[in-house]
Amino acid sequence: MHSVTIFSPRGPRATGMRAALRAGGLSLCLVFAAGAAAAQTADAVAPDLRQVEATLWNDPDADAIRSVRGVLEEAADAGDATAQFLLGRHLLNGWVLPQDRGAGLRLLEAAAAASHVEAQVDLGEGYLWGLNLPVDPALAAEYLGAAAEAGSNKAKRVLGAQLITGERLAQDKERGLSLMQQAIAAGDAEAQIALGKLYMSGHGVPREPQTALALFEGAAEAGNGHGLAAYGDALMWSQEDPARAEAILNRAGELGAGEAWLSLANGAMYGYLGGGRVSRAKFDGYAEKARAAGQERIAVLEAERNMWGINMRASGPETLARLRQAAEEGNAAAAGTLIELLRDGNKLNIRRDRAGARDALEEFGALFSDQMRVQYALSIDASEARAARAYAPMAEIISARPDLHNAWFGAQLAKANPNLAFYMLQQRMAADGVYRGAINGYATPATLRAVRDLCRQERLSENCGDNVLQPSVVGALLLN
Template sequence: MLASPFFRKVLLVTSLAVFAGTVSGSALLANSSEVDRAEKLIWGSGSEARPVEGRQALEEAVAVKDASAQRVLGMHLIYGWVFEKDVHKGMLLLNDAANAGDPVAQFNLGQILLVGTTGSKDVARARILLEDASRQNEIQAMRVLGEQLVLGTVYAQELKTGLTLLKQSAELGDIRAEIVLGDLYLKGKGVPRDLSKALGFFESAATKGDGSGLASYGETLMWGEIDAKTTEQMLNRAAALGETSAYVTLAEGAMYGYLGGGAVSRAKYEGYAELAREAEEPRIEVLEANRSMWGIGKRASGPETIGLLTAHADAGNKAAAEFLIKLLRDGNGLNVRRDLAAADQALKTYAELLTARDVAKFELTLKAASARTSDVFARVATEIEAQPDLMSFGFGKDLYKANPNIAFFILQTRLKDQGDYGGSLNGFATRSTLRAVYKACQRLPDNTLCDDSVMRSDVIAMLLAQNSEAK
């Protein structure tokens, strides 16, 4: 694992000193006002947009090796915000800007390579880029690398260095770093759980206008049944700061009796549901479908649930479309049966609401759901492993729900390759399989759930995502 002398000394150099020492006389010192002018032309800031002129200005700046222009045009071409996508050219430009020492380009390229956004995943180079950007006090790079070093998923855990990076990022003005720190302590991810520390970071972020931490903290209090009154107040504060998803959380808590218990809690549902709709929070319709599916405050009906979700998906609600596809793929064991053909048709119908990445994940889980024999398990598992950039904790949970045999087949294969499993590759949770999975679980940064059951979907998902990221 890469570890520079700089990180062993834990970020003691200021950005200006490093900047002067590493890029003296470079293209970074080119006229950034020209790049700003080009961006205004592209987006139409204060006037009508003139993207052709804006691009021409960027191209002219790129021709004289202006790193800022290379980075801006590169990002435009990678993501296709205004111009037609050209990922190859965009990555070349972004790479040139990063090599020239542009810290924002180093962060952007590092993040792309860390996640595999463009299909190119290189976690070793990503770390080098994020370290280089952090040397120049690029606060986003500090936050991203700091979080990874605390979690110990992609890289070996370096808790002290990771926390130092996150705290320095926060001190330099990165509100998101405060939210990340609060979330780590709230959930005990990489660090011991400490609600007091979590709340301190969230309150600090709230004073700067970010209520997302309060929303997370309030939700944790609610599901933990810790002080319903404080929970409600905190979630309402979060919503007032613009985190209107808190209204959905409040509606859900009211529905299940977590806001004062029984009839008192349920009576609050409609009010919070209406606030969520006024804020155009799409997940409220998924919540309403759950009420219909499980018969909460109304008669349970599978067909009505499918009808509600279909109507909202037809109206362009992405959350409803995703929930509908998953429900048809998996069924609910009560009043909605698994219907893979209907799930496949729903995916085709609502594909335009989803990202290409979403569609690819759904296609793989639908293939997994239809697999019944070891040879098919192997084919589907191979296809999944060929696309490691798609693997995430959420995808791992969906895959396990769609077909646990596929998930176990993948883990058996990986553990066999590592010399930790000597049994058959069959996708079944045999005794030897579970022993090997348990040992792998014990090596996770967060292994608190291992002794409960390694057949939990969240444990399997952590193993799938962690092993994939480590490749």
């Protein structure tokens, strides 16, 4: 039996909601506002609909899911923008309800047309990043701009960052900084962190670590430690001041930024917290805090210790067994690492096993989104293309699926088959007129020069010389 408490005004819609919820085995507690209301606006019922939708995240049974969907569909059909937004995002993304991108998009568009700000932000981000929608910077700017005009701090933050960097939208630093500052002035700690990260990396603005830190400290005063976690992580890996980095990361973790404990465990494992045994002795304590904070990747770090023999005997089979056990317990990060290791091997104690990678994807695929399952499957197929004659058809298959294109998938392709990734980069650069060499998948001097130029043009790395062979950079250039 599932229950939900609904606060609802009187009226015919409330009667329909009660009937639908009861039909699904849900109990309804109504608290009526003073005075009768013959008509109800979308705003009046929005809190009720949100509470109804929230039950979808509480392990509902099939009857409860059908009932909640019925309530949302009834309200959406009646023109309720909040119902259109809630149901639309579920259908677009395949959350709990089966995915139906067309229906989800139509509902979100209807809500956005009715000036529903959250729907405008969702569509803006979807078109900006290709989140179950085709990448369309013009539409992204339109939706985010409308939401920003309506006062959405999130829209100001996302749009502001894009205008500052020019990553997806035409660069307009002055407007971008203005939007960011508006969000910060309105108390948006995430805007402080987003702008701080730009100053930390020098992406679109001068590189000013102290300005970044001041913004992160401002967010920390509001109880958000994620900026300090990013700053402490960068400081730790720079090895400039290990003690200070550790102190900052501890502060971030205590503020609820669980990724800080993961950074500390990672640094401890590789000797970045005081060096050698002193550093490695700190791993267990930070690993326990990372686990308590729900950081799934701690299982991956523990497997890496086993793989490389850090404070234990190196063993490829034990590494795979650790990852498999964590995946069986529902750890998606461990499942993904298992698939990648089986697909690629590690050139030490784990051999490439594509059949094993496919079996692992079949076994643990439910831990991933539909999109990620297809991306992993294609990356395994891509790993088998071993000559230029095989690159062309594989590149055509990938190019025909723009809905799958993002930097993560590009990085997976670069890991699975670097030659295929460079073949596709050569194709792209030749089409753009910035490369005139052979299209063969080899990282020739001419290819590397063109890739470095493209990296600098798109500002994807602080070091576009040495880093252009990194899968993360290749992937971002390839499919981002």
